[in-house]
Amino acid sequence: MDMKNNILFVTGKLAEKNVRSILDSIKDKDFTYEIRNLNINVAALLTTEMIYRRIGNVDNFNKIILPGKVRGDIDELAKKLKIEIERGPEELKDLPVMFGGNPLKHDLSKYEVHIFAEITDAPNMKIQEIINMADNYRNNGADIIDIGCLPNKSFPHLSETIQELKRQDFYVSIDSHSDKELILGGKSGADYLLSIKSDNFYILDEVDSYPILIPKDGDMASLHECIEKCILDKRIFIADPILDPINYGFTQSIIRYSELRKKYPDIHIMMGTGNVTELTHADTTGMTMILMGIISELKINHILTTEVSKHCRTVVKESDLARRIILAASLGNTTPKHINSGLLTTHEEDPIRYNTKEVKELSEQVKDSSYRIMNTDDGVHLFNKKGLQIAVDPFDFFKKINVGDDTGHAFYLGVELARAQIAYQLGKSYEQDEELKWGCLVDQKIDDKLAFKEQGSTYKKKK
DSSP: OOOTTEEEEEEOTTTHHHHHHHHHHOTTOOOEEEEEEOSOSOGGGOBHHHHHHHOOOOTTOSEEEEOTTOBSOHHHHHHHHTSEEEEOOSSGGGGGGGGTOOOOOOOOSOOOOEEEEEETTGGGSOHHHHHHHHHHHHHTTOSEEEEEOOTTOOOTTHHHHHHHHHHTTOEEEEEOSOHHHHHHHHHTTOSEEEEEOTTSGGGGGTOOOEEEEOOBTTBHHHHHHHHHHHHHHTOOOEEOOOOOOTTTTHHHHHHHHHHHHHHOTTSEEEEETHHHHTTSOSOHHHHHHHHHHHHHHTTOOEEEEOOOSGGGTTHHHHHHHHHHHHHHHHHTTSOSSSSOOTTOOSSOSSOOOBOHHHHHHHHTTOOSSOOEEEEETTEEEEEETTEEEEESSGGGGGGGOOOTTOHHHHHHHHHHHHHHHHHHHHTOOOOTTSOOOOGGGSOOOOOOTTSOOOOOGGGSOOO
């Protein structure tokens, strides 16, 4: 046999059909292959030691590809078997990429839109509290920290706050309706002033900060006047025609942005997204992505956003990811789909969902009392050697579970069945012993495939 490109794919019972289907779909393959099911239901439960014991003869192959979630040292396994071994992708749909297929990973290191993140009640905060919030915003993707002043509220530590932020290498803007505070902020080192209108344009002669220009009382002619002055004086500036809330002129305000871009194709424009995200009770990930799509098409350069309302607590992080996704889509001349799933927080693009018939066949092969939990379109399946139960609500399993006096096992099953219920109801993937995925809202723990998971607390003996 010609072994030049003869590859052995290792998998489990449940994934075998999918692996074969995906490999068959690869066009113009320059390799032959065999799929070897190592008599385990879920391939992710394989370890390199198990593979060594079960794999059998590999003399006819020049490479082995393992499931992406296999744990253990594959280099050590390769030495033992005297063959090249490679870990495949974690998601089966990415398998063709290993053989020259189109890459499913997009470059998210670049972005074009800059994020101004506002600290809205800075006068009520101590300097260190402001610094801590600024650090959090910067860590989540903010480029400029916007210090929000409050009407009729003194801000005695304004200058000191700006100077400390600058000392810690932040870009800073000051956001105030008071000309005195804008001037003080500019003289204290603020990089940007929010906001400059036709009636306080004189401030620009007193400070070196860059202005964000807005209309006076909604009059776009006044904004055009300020823009023309800045262009004539060769000043660097940003223009913001103001985004209005839904039901208060939202659509017309989008048109204003479009018309401003047509009139001035080369100027920098800002959009304040908080009037939509803060004043709309809906998940902000979707709103943020839609707004970023408008921002991309209109070539808007900056956004000003806030995290005041509880439902807006991750808007800066969402905006950072959205601007990267939208640029990757634009550069790839495609829609912002299948680029990154971080903004899919409630649902998933391709959830793992097993077939009821497969789960039933699998349950009939189980010979021990340990419970397995798997989801199908019919519900949550709980099974061991004593039989298979199907429900959705964990309480519906209560009378059918027998763990004796093992409170740890009972607690574990309660947690896992609750996860399975949530995953079923929201259409998310569920894998036993794994956390549910919530996109960019929750940081995922890095899963070290060279290490085995620590023993869970429910299995540890109580002192």
